[in-house]
Amino acid sequence: MEQFIQQIINGISIGSIYALIALGYTMVYGIINLINFAHGDILMVGGYIGFFCAYTLGIGFIPATLIAMVVCALLGVVIEKVAYRPLRNAPRITLLITAIGVSFLLEYAMMYFVGPDVKTYPSGFFGFGYISLGGLSISSDKLMVTFITLILMVALQFLISKTKIGKSMRAVSSDPDAAQLMGVSVDKAISFTFLIGSALAAVAGVMYGAMFTINPLSGMTPGLKAFIAAVFGGIGSIPGAIVGGVSLGLIETLVSGYLSSAYKDAVAFAILIIILIVKPSGLLGKNRKEKV
Amino acid sequence: MKFFDFFKKKDESKISGLSDNLPTLLIFVAAYIIIKLLIVVGIISPFYETVVLKLCIDIILGLGLNLITGITGQFSLGHAGFMAIGAYTSALMTLRISSSPVMIILAVILGGVLSGFLGFLIGIPTLRLRGDYLAIATLGLGEIIKIVIQNVDQTILGGAAGLSSIPLYSSFEFCFICMVICYFVITNVLKSSFGRACISVREDEIASESMGVNVTKAKILAFIIGTFFAGVAGALYSGYVGVIQPKNFGFMKSIDILMIVVLGGLGNINGTIIAAFVLNIVSFALQDFAELRMVLYSLLLIAIMLIKSGETPFFVKLREMFSIENMKKKLNSRKAEE
Numbered sequence: 001m002e003q004f005i006q007q008i009i010n011g012i013s014i015g016s017i018y019a020l021i022a023l024g025y026t027m028v029y030g031i032i033n034l035i036n037f038a039h040g041d042i043l044m045v046g047g048y049i050g051f052f053c054a055y056t057l058g059i060g061f062i063p064a065t066l067i068a069m070v071v072c073a074l075l076g077v078v079i080e081k082v083a084y085r086p087l088r089n090a091p092r093i094t095l096l097i098t099a100i101g102v103s104f105l106l107e108y109a110m111m112y113f114v115g116p117d118v119k120t121y122p123s124g125f126f127g128f129g130y131i132s133l134g135g136l137s138i139s140s141d142k143l144m145v146t147f148i149t150l151i152l153m154v155a156l157q158f159l160i161s162k163t164k165i166g167k168s169m170r171a172v173s174s175d176p177d178a179a180q181l182m183g184v185s186v187d188k189a190i191s192f193t194f195l196i197g198s199a200l201a202a203v204a205g206v207m208y209g210a211m212f213t214i215n216p217l218s219g220m221t222p223g224l225k226a227f228i229a230a231v232f233g234g235i236g237s238i239p240g241a242i243v244g245g246v247s248l249g250l251i252e253t254l255v256s257g258y259l260s261s262a263y264k265d266a267v268a269f270a271i272l273i274i275i276l277i278v279k280p281s282g283l284l285g286k287n288r289k290e291k292v
Numbered sequence: 293m294k295f296f297d298f299f300k301k302k303d304e305s306k307i308s309g310l311s312d313n314l315p316t317l318l319i320f321v322a323a324y325i326i327i328k329l330l331i332v333v334g335i336i337s338p339f340y341e342t343v344v345l346k347l348c349i350d351i352i353l354g355l356g357l358n359l360i361t362g363i364t365g366q367f368s369l370g371h372a373g374f375m376a377i378g379a380y381t382s383a384l385m386t387l388r389i390s391s392s393p394v395m396i397i398l399a400v401i402l403g404g405v406l407s408g409f410l411g412f413l414i415g416i417p418t419l420r421l422r423g424d425y426l427a428i429a430t431l432g433l434g435e436i437i438k439i440v441i442q443n444v445d446q447t448i449l450g451g452a453a454g455l456s457s458i459p460l461y462s463s464f465e466f467c468f469i470c471m472v473i474c475y476f477v478i479t480n481v482l483k484s485s486f487g488r489a490c491i492s493v494r495e496d497e498i499a500s501e502s503m504g505v506n507v508t509k510a511k512i513l514a515f516i517i518g519t520f521f522a523g524v525a526g527a528l529y530s531g532y533v534g535v536i537q538p539k540n541f542g543f544m545k546s547i548d549i550l551m552i553v554v555l556g557g558l559g560n561i562n563g564t565i566i567a568a569f570v571l572n573i574v575s576f577a578l579q580d581f582a583e584l585r586m587v588l589y590s591l592l593l594i595a596i597m598l599i600k601s602g603e604t605p606f607f608v609k610l611r612e613m614f615s616i617e618n619m620k621k622k623l624n625s626r627k628a629e630e
Binding site: 087103262 | 361418420421424425427428431433435583586589591592593600
């Protein structure tokens, strides 16, 4: 029983990281219908900036994360401007290949500059040992991950539903042409979506790096998992990303805990395929009919 | 629609017969004789011969994926997974049963057939998905194939360490013949009514369905042919390197193949061959700088997409863009504006 609760806590913490990344996927997909393959690599870049801050500058978690957020947000906006904006009306396959190109560019440029070896954050950077709770000893970084994710989710929900820029993002995602006619700046809304998504990915990247390790290709797996989570929850829906991320994290830890850790990636992909075939709109997504 | 404006009309209307294929066949025979002569004389050393083998395998892979992605418009990111099926099948057969010439040919064919059969099984549900969803689903399938091979039975498939000391049966002749067969199958498919159905599916699925094209059949058949050749290429690959590991058939390999197809122009058969040639030279020249090579590849991918070359090979499009006539045209239009 104790082991089961530990597994659940592990699952929720890794799931919250997936959820944070999935938000970026979901928002970008909602607004320009693009699977932003480079999103996972922005996570990796965030991890490296956090590592650099912690190791070279010796600063703590919160300032390091803020720096990573700013840099990644800028990076996301630049990528959108340079690579995606010229192709906005091109076929989807073109955009997707471009996104794959951007993803590889980030990975291998990073590998070229910092080398392919695995880096570990200095200990004590994130979390503060273990907390005992009624006979259970819980690693504090896992609780912190969940807590930070919760705060960011609430902030994001507020931003999207209450502010003016959030309103314009929603308008563009439901109908870009109509939004433009109503005086909403489509470019600005899309840039802002990339900004928010990338900043969230940076937070996830620092936390993921601090909990595990980083290397130039380490963004790929969590990126793909987060995409699966986004599809699972219903792509384009923000609560869906959260539900999808946490459930994927739980399924994954339970599979690796009770079945075999070798198959946890295969199970995640199998879930993706089953969801895509059975209910492509996901758990909480809206059903969109395709019109001729 | 703009994306495929460059589609050449002349290939479509022809009904293929022997006389149409003869000139190309003669070119292949000439190419074979020249390369063989160079090998015999010693200008192409055994070391460079392996590069030629790899080129043939890459062309087969590129042509297979071009049929799926370029011609039928179904974006697959799991091509390397099907290659793995062919590679493991033929490696097991030649390693465990016998490595007589008949067995080798059987092994390569069976590798292709199994891979094609898997493509058929997987294609039925996944090809209902469109565009980017299909890309992710095939990516996932490719990874699942890799993970399953890695974990299923250590004693038979060798786990993560893979299979080694596979007989090196992929001679230059064998690979070349397989490549030529693949080329003719794909080009003749393209000229047939099925090929036209594939193109119409790529252009507009709903419109072609309403014109009586069986969209599902066209997609699945294209997928089967493409994955069949991926299996054949995988079988040749295992007889070329002698050691196969699951990690050789990951996402990166799929991207390498996609790179060939995209560089040569989506749906352009001859472009694929030229692109495979160019990319092999590039990767050979940059083999000591793996990171730089990948940076270059990714920049190329983005550049090709941004200049929207579509079916025209990248290099042709660049030439067009920077040709004197084009410059003149631009100058004239600027003058006219003034």
